[in-house]
Amino acid sequence: MARIELQNLAHSYRAHPRGPQDYALKTLNHTWEDGGAYALLGPSGCGKTTLLSIISGLVTPTEGRILFNGQDVTELETERRNIAQVFQFPVIYDTMTVQENLEFPLHNRGVPQAQIAARVREVAEMLELGPILGRKARGLTADSKQKISLGRGLVRADVNAILFDEPLTVIDPQLKWLLRSQLKLMHKRLNFTMVYVTHDQTEAMTFADKVVVMFEGSVVQIGTPEELFERPAHTFVGYFIGSPGMNVIPCEVNGDRALVAGHEIRLAARYAPPAQGGKVELGVRPEYIALSNNGHGLPVQVRRIDNIGRYKIARVDLAGHALNVMAMEDSRLDGSQARITFSPRHTHIYLDGHLLAGAAA
Numbered sequence: 536m537a538r539i540e541l542q543n544l545a546h547s548y549r550a551h552p553r554g555p556q557d558y559a560l561k562t563l564n565h566t567w568e569d570g571g572a573y574a575l576l577g578p579s580g581c582g583k584t585t586l587l588s589i590i591s592g593l594v595t596p597t598e599g600r601i602l603f604n605g606q607d608v609t610e611l612e613t614e615r616r617n618i619a620q621v622f623q624f625p626v627i628y629d630t631m632t633v634q635e636n637l638e639f640p641l642h643n644r645g646v647p648q649a650q651i652a653a654r655v656r657e658v659a660e661m662l663e664l665g666p667i668l669g670r671k672a673r674g675l676t677a678d679s680k681q682k683i684s685l686g687r688g689l690v691r692a693d694v695n696a697i698l699f700d701e702p703l704t705v706i707d708p709q710l711k712w713l714l715r716s717q718l719k720l721m722h723k724r725l726n727f728t729m730v731y732v733t734h735d736q737t738e739a740m741t742f743a744d745k746v747v748v749m750f751e752g753s754v755v756q757i758g759t760p761e762e763l764f765e766r767p768a769h770t771f772v773g774y775f776i777g778s779p780g781m782n783v784i785p786c787e788v789n790g791d792r793a794l795v796a797g798h799e800i801r802l803a804a805r806y807a808p809p810a811q812g813g814k815v816e817l818g819v820r821p822e823y824i825a826l827s828n829n830g831h832g833l834p835v836q837v838r839r840i841d842n843i844g845r846y847k848i849a850r851v852d853l854a855g856h857a858l859n860v861m862a863m864e865d866s867r868l869d870g871s872q873a874r875i876t877f878s879p880r881h882t883h884i885y886l887d888g889h890l891l892a893g894a895a896a
């Protein structure tokens with residue numbers, strides 16, 4: 536397994552890039568730990584596949600270096616990087632049995648037969664492929680074929696990393712859930728360095744120890760699922776993670792108070808008004824706003840209430856700003872006038888999209 540270092544890495548598909556706008560991947564410096572499970576998460580076109588392709592060797596970066604365990608592999612071709620890859624669609628041999636498919640990557644590398652048998656048994660058991668080991672791959676369902684692909688990626692013990700590119704796209708939704716947790720378990724047991732590309736937040740959150748959130752060619756935050764939820768480093772992370780995402784509204788700041796259309800909101804830290812100007816915004820997740828029919832808080836108009844099972848989502852209007860508020864199913868929300876209060880600890884201030892640290896209040 537390998538520690539993966541990305542040093543001043545940047546990539547443009549243009550022959551003569553003129554500025555940051557021409558880069559599919561903007562300058563990135565990071566070290567991914569040996570044995571870590573990382574998910575690259577972001578919307579279509581944000582640069583996930585470009586970064587994965589640089590790691591796999593399909594793309595040589597325009598700038599910077601990539602190191603596996605301290606060794607510079609930037610110019611090394613894919614075959615010599617000792618990595619396993621699992622793609623969106625199954626890559627298997629139809630005429631071989633499931634067992635032969637799983638054995639193939641090991642036979643190819645001259646692994647002794649006894650080791651092959653043990654390893655294939657272990658991986659087949661984890662992926663629940665045991666009962667169909669003797670069947671030809673041809674004629675199996677798309678789900679089973681993709682499980683074989685996953686197995687072929689996981690069967691080698693000596694790889695530097697396993698790279699997954701949206702591997703569950705073709706999988707039936709019911710089975711998706713199961714496979715995600717199986718992958719997580721396998722990671723715990725086998726301790727591979729894994730990099731997993733997805734645009735699905737649930738997939739990223741279930742699979743990864745660390746989620747790498749990408750937006751417009753930049754990595755905007757690397758953190759545990761909890762960090763991304765509790766303290767989004769960028770308003771994009773706030774929107775993209777959570778359902779519904781974080782509320783973001785323009786505000787002014789003055790010490791430990793935010794001002795929204797003349798209403799004061801208490802904050803857990805102190806902020807100086809930004810010296811250079813810039814767009815100041817307040818971010819708070821629907822989960823951290825309390826809604827009541829009476830008592831303290833800012834006056835809002837309740838526009839709509841959606842019952843989504845355990846929760847209700849109230850769409851409210853605070854002085855012209857639309858906010859989503861999560862309320863327990865049994866909370867009483869009658870009437871169109873209500874009050875809201877924000878949890879100060881979970882109310883963040885952003886300058887031009889980036890989280891401001893604030894000083895102790």
Ligand SMILES: Nc1ncnc2c1ncn2[C@@H]1O[C@H](COP(=O)(O)OP(=O)(O)OP(=O)(O)O)[C@@H](O)[C@H]1O
Binds near residue numbers: 581583585
């Ligand atoms: N071979 C290429 N030549 C030119 N531009 C490319 C090439 N591959 C990707 N791009 C551009 O680079 C940017 C990042 O693309 P990339 O495929 O890395 O994003 P992504 O996050 O993986 O998207 P998706 O989820 O749709 O695959 C996009 O603007 C895309 O159009």
